[in-house]
Amino acid sequence: MAEVRARVQLNVGQNSDIPAEIISFQGLNDGHEHVALVFNEADEKQQTPLIRMHSECLTGDVFHSSRCDCGEQLNECIETMHKQGGVLLYLRQEGRGIGLYNKIDAYVLQSQGMNTYEANNHLGFEDDLRDFSDAVLMLQALGLNHVKLMTNNPRKLKALRDAGITVEEVVGTQAHVKVGITGNKGYLETKVTHGEHMLDIKKITKTGE
The missing domain is CATH 3.40.50.10990 (GTP cyclohydrolase II)
Known part of the structure; x- marks a missing residue:
């Protein structure tokens, strides 16, 4: 090394x-x-x-x-x-290990209502590679x-x-919750509930105001 x-x-x-x-x-x-x-x-x-x-x-x-x-x-x-x-x-x-192109495919699924983990799973990947x-x-x-x-x-x-x-x-x-952006807060909440991230959603930093 x-x-x-x-x-x-x-x-x-x-x-x-x-x-x-x-x-x-x-x-x-x-x-x-x-x-x-x-x-x-x-x-x-x-x-x-x-x-x-x-x-x-x-x-x-x-x-x-x-x-x-x-x-x-x-x-x-x-x-x-x-x-x-x-x-x-x-x-x-990139994309928790699935790569850029697959992440863009996951974006399409997220636009249809899936969260980030569900989209990765739907594409055949684990939650986090x-x-x-x-x-x-x-x-x-x-x-x-x-x-x-x-x-x-x-x-x-x-x-x-x-x-x-x-x-x-x-x-x-x-x-970091983006003001006026649909889905951003939901993304953070999913990281907490599904990914068990140690993130306090109540203590937010608003961007874009």
């Missing part, structure tokens, strides 16, 4: 003015090109840095889809790590065995602990 660091100042986030260092990795299991973004040299300066495992969402992260809150979570993470340092693992796991073993390898390559984890997803927490990574604190992201 090896890493390649590009000490180039990337400007990321909603306002594209936050510097970060990008790291690529060799020897990962699934063959995808996952990367890490490091803020404020947290991997070298902090004994227990804040980390986030963020699964790629082209429609949400880049095109600000109304179907999810992925882009808002990503921006929240970047803003937080800009202030206190952290390591963002950007994992190429993501495997976080490569994220563990990335953390180990960076020498990070004690972390604080930014997530609402209990599967991510379990994956790290099962692999021997000590998670000393879990930091939740907010519930």
